[in-house]
Amino acid sequence: MANSAETVVAASVADAVDLDPKEDDEHDSKEAVLLRYFLQEWELVKSLLDRIVAGGGVSSPTDVRKIRSIYQEQGQLLEPYLERIITPLMSIVRSKAMQLRDSSDEALEVIKPLCIIIYSLVTVCGYKSVVRFFPHQVSDLELAVDLLEMCHRTTSATSLRQESTGEMETKCVVLLWLYILVLIPFDIVSVDTSAVNIDNMCGSEPSPLVMRILEISKDYLSSAGPMRRMAGLLLARLLTRPDMTIAFSRFVYMLYHLY
Structure with missing residues (x-):
């Protein structure tokens, strides 16, 4: 056998x-x-x-x-x-x-x-x-x-x-x-020309440029098309930067109140 x-x-x-x-x-x-x-x-x-x-x-x-x-x-x-x-x-x-x-x-x-x-x-x-x-x-x-x-x-x-x-x-x-x-x-804030009051913010808020990216990307995360994936790729890379600790916390807060 x-x-x-x-x-x-x-x-x-x-x-x-x-x-x-x-x-x-x-x-x-x-x-x-x-x-x-x-x-x-x-x-x-x-x-x-x-x-x-x-x-x-x-x-x-x-x-x-x-x-x-x-x-x-x-x-x-x-x-x-x-x-x-x-x-x-x-x-x-x-x-x-x-x-x-x-x-x-x-x-x-x-x-x-x-x-x-x-x-x-x-x-x-x-x-x-x-x-x-x-x-x-x-x-x-x-x-x-x-x-x-x-x-x-x-x-x-x-x-x-x-x-x-x-x-x-x-x-x-x-x-x-x-x-x-x-x-x-x-640091991204160093190239953000709109961050004129960054010294007064004392690091308590993400820079205006970063906030613009977060706001738009947040909207695309709720879409059903390929923009959702592209926004996810961008956010994953952006929010894992060493200078994005505050931005990451802010984004989690935004999502919590959105959903």
Whole structure:
């Protein structure tokens, strides 16, 4: 009986060994075809990106989304090209965010379709792969909070349409941008230009900049969409900073009275 059982096991192992190389070959063949196709499509994507950069914005990301959909399950093919896609797009987002005080509506309408493209890459390749190429100058922290606040106050009348207006994607991208920016290696209060009375606060309250992040993120935690996850990522990173003890206590207090 023992010999019989061993024979069955040995046969099963042999079958598995025979099958694995075949499956691997099929997988490699499929990936090779996709890679060749992607290299052809990349020229089209690159030309689209060149037009976006030259024009300082994009009217519709439909073509890029269509190409992206082909690789929904093959994000690894896109990863070598992420920097070449994300860096110029986020550079435009950053420059337009600087114009918010002068022409907020116009700047936001340019930013939204760019963020649709960037967020589509997040869904394919994962946020960790994408945020590596976000700008991370210290001065961008207040800029990103201003942009998030502007998006938070703006609700499109066409938000119920099937086609995205870009509001959700923009909020998610900016939350991820802040997720990178709150890694600054010194106290956040030191870069908060609105903390004019910080000496009088005696450390009893979080800085105004931090409170703005907490208030907006708190609202997104109660949403059912991806903004909830992005807000959670941001808060987890922000509130575990050594200089956020008071902010953490304040946030717990806010949640206690909210729920």
